[in-house]
Amino acid sequence: xxxxxxxxxxxxxxxxxxxxxxxxxxxxxxxxxxxxxxxxxxxxxxxxxxxxxxxxxxxxxxxxxxxxxxxxxxxxxxxxxxxxxxxxxxxxxxxxxxxxxxxxxxxxxxxxxxxxxxxxxxxxxxxxxxxxxxxxxxxxxxxxxxxxxxxxxxxxxxxxxxxxxxxxxxxxxxxxxxxxxxxxxxxxxxxxxxxxxxxxxxxxxxxxxxxxxx
Numbered sequence: 001x002x003x004x005x006x007x008x009x010x011x012x013x014x015x016x017x018x019x020x021x022x023x024x025x026x027x028x029x030x031x032x033x034x035x036x037x038x039x040x041x042x043x044x045x046x047x048x049x050x051x052x053x054x055x056x057x058x059x060x061x062x063x064x065x066x067x068x069x070x071x072x073x074x075x076x077x078x079x080x081x082x083x084x085x086x087x088x089x090x091x092x093x094x095x096x097x098x099x100x101x102x103x104x105x106x107x108x109x110x111x112x113x114x115x116x117x118x119x120x121x122x123x124x125x126x127x128x129x130x131x132x133x134x135x136x137x138x139x140x141x142x143x144x145x146x147x148x149x150x151x152x153x154x155x156x157x158x159x160x161x162x163x164x165x166x167x168x169x170x171x172x173x174x175x176x177x178x179x180x181x182x183x184x185x186x187x188x189x190x191x192x193x194x195x196x197x198x199x200x201x202x203x204x205x206x207x208x209x210x211x212x213x214x
Contacts, residue, residue, distance in 0.1 A: 005030070005204055006072050008084035011130030012160050013152065014141035015181050020130065020196070021082040023186060027197045030078040033068045040064075047151060054096045055106035061088050062114060069121050084127055086171070089114040091163045099159070123173040126203055128196070131168075132181040134158050177203045180212055 007024070009017045018034055025032035040046075042057040065085040072079045093110055096102040102110070132140075134157045141149050168176060179196055186193040195212065 004076070005078040005126070006081070006124045007079070007126045007128060007200060007204075008081040008124040009128045009130065010084050010087055010164075011181065012132065012137055012157060012164060013149070014137045014144070014157075015130040015132045016140060016187065017130060018082050019187055020128070021080045023193050024128075024197060024200065025080045027193065028078070028080075028200075030080050031075060033072055033079055033081045035061075035064075035082040047149070050096065050099075050101040051103075054093075054102040055110065058088060058093045058096070058102075058110060059113070061092075062110070062117070066117055066121070073122060081124070084124065085117070085121065086127075086167070086173075087164075090167045091160055095159055095163055125174060126200065127171070127174060127176045128200060129164070129168055129176055129178045130181040131164070131178050134161065136182050175203055184212065 007030075009021050009024070011017050021032050021034060024030065040057060040060050042053050042060055046053040046057040062085070065083070065088055068081060069085050072081060089111065093102065093107065093114075097107040134154050137157050138154060141152065168178065177199060179199075184192040184196065186196055199212065
């Protein structure tokens, strides 16, 4: 594709966002922008005590996502982003607040910051939403072996999945392509990767009926 494109890969913890970002960037010749997970100085503390460190961790992610989003807009070439800025607020911060793991004043401050930021950020051309069940997520989390993720409970992932479903149904800032990640293993099977890449290009070209067969 000759026109500059901006695609964000969305989905729950462990679903394969970083991997698909890398593979799509290689397949399409686009620049990847990865989530700053390992750079977050609050993350281990957050998993040990979510109520104390939730605000700090979420503000860090939001600030990094803002930097990446701006860098992508300024980038002269097409780009693929690992997790969208919308997920930080609409999924993870919202879930922490619902669980009582973020205080009222912190959540209000966070939402104000997020709303102000969105006024200045043009949306992506497409969001690729990787949708997977909790057993698939747990299996992939165990495979990548991050110590601070070993204590993540299935109920937490299920709550996030519910919020992802709500968000995907209501999201209207740009087109969204939902990928059935339980059925498609784009790491093991190149045909699955090719199928996803083809559907991404189809969606960007404005094709309304984009489905995954087989």
